[in-house]
Amino acid sequence: MIEYLVANMWQLWAVLAVLGLILELTSGDFFIMCLAIGAAGSAITAPFANIYWQLGVFTVVSLFCLWQLRPFALRYLKGKAPKRVSNADALIGRKGRVTETIQEKGSGYVAIDGDRWKAVASDDSEIPVGTRVTVIGRESTILTVQLDS
Numbered sequence: 001m002i003e004y005l006v007a008n009m010w011q012l013w014a015v016l017a018v019l020g021l022i023l024e025l026t027s028g029d030f031f032i033m034c035l036a037i038g039a040a041g042s043a044i045t046a047p048f049a050n051i052y053w054q055l056g057v058f059t060v061v062s063l064f065c066l067w068q069l070r071p072f073a074l075r076y077l078k079g080k081a082p083k084r085v086s087n088a089d090a091l092i093g094r095k096g097r098v099t100e101t102i103q104e105k106g107s108g109y110v111a112i113d114g115d116r117w118k119a120v121a122s123d124d125s126e127i128p129v130g131t132r133v134t135v136i137g138r139e140s141t142i143l144t145v146q147l148d149s
Helices: 002-007 009-027 031-045 051-078 087-091
Strands: 095-100 107-112 115-121 132-139 142-147
Touching: 002 009, 009 031, 009 051, 031 051, 087 132, 095 115, 107 132, 107 142
Parallel strands: 115 142
Antiparallel strands: 095 107, 095 132, 107 115, 132 142
8 A cells, every 4th residue: 555655646746736726715815725836746746756855846846836926926816905894894884774762872773784783873962763874983793873964
């Protein structure tokens, strides 16, 4: 069994390269892709070299990729994309409707896209049910809203 693996190391390197590329699809940070390219380089040299040369090729190609290819790929593919906000931060600037009166210097509830959020008024005033409001901030899961202009 060991003799077979040693004689066919290129298959192991090829499998590692394919698995690395598949894993890269889940992360998107181009780190695993560099390791997969190093494994592909080792798969090419495996029929002609011993395991130490294969590991050397893997190391050199992977490091070269990390040093040269990864920064280029990140800059080219992600460089000009605006920073996307997510989760509760994505609510800032959204408009909603008051579903439970926001009490003066108290709280109430606002519906945004079918979800109810606890909210307070930015000027501590009372906002009645049905009023359209805009989210201007948040503290934990409590939104700060103002009357829609």
